[in-house]
Amino acid sequence: MRKLILMVSLAVVGCGGCGSSYEEIDESAIRCIRMRDRLIELSLADAAGVDQTAHRDALVRSLGSELVHACESSMNAEQVNCVLGAADATAAMTCVTATDR
Numbered sequence: 001m002r003k004l005i006l007m008v009s010l011a012v013v014g015c016g017g018c019g020s021s022y023e024e025i026d027e028s029a030i031r032c033i034r035m036r037d038r039l040i041e042l043s044l045a046d047a048a049g050v051d052q053t054a055h056r057d058a059l060v061r062s063l064g065s066e067l068v069h070a071c072e073s074s075m076n077a078e079q080v081n082c083v084l085g086a087a088d089a090t091a092a093m094t095c096v097t098a099t100d101r
Helices: 002-013 022-044 052-063 066-074 077-085 089-096
Strands: none
Touching: 022 052, 022 066, 022 077, 022 089, 052 066, 077 089
């Protein structure tokens, strides 16, 4: 679970640029928040016997806005939409690492 979040975070920070208008930033922030939430959901999908609500809250706190800001500045809409549609953690990583930037 933490490995997925760490890998995606590192991949996001190393990606290319993004738009700069306020409208694009607002839409980008929303997409990136959804992406973060999807990554957390995928991370918790196989977590049996744990308090998923507590783990979800801890992951949101630990990622803070850092992942969202990194996503906004370095991921394109195609990559984010790919993560949002990913069926599992492996597919989500593929979206971030294999999509042209």
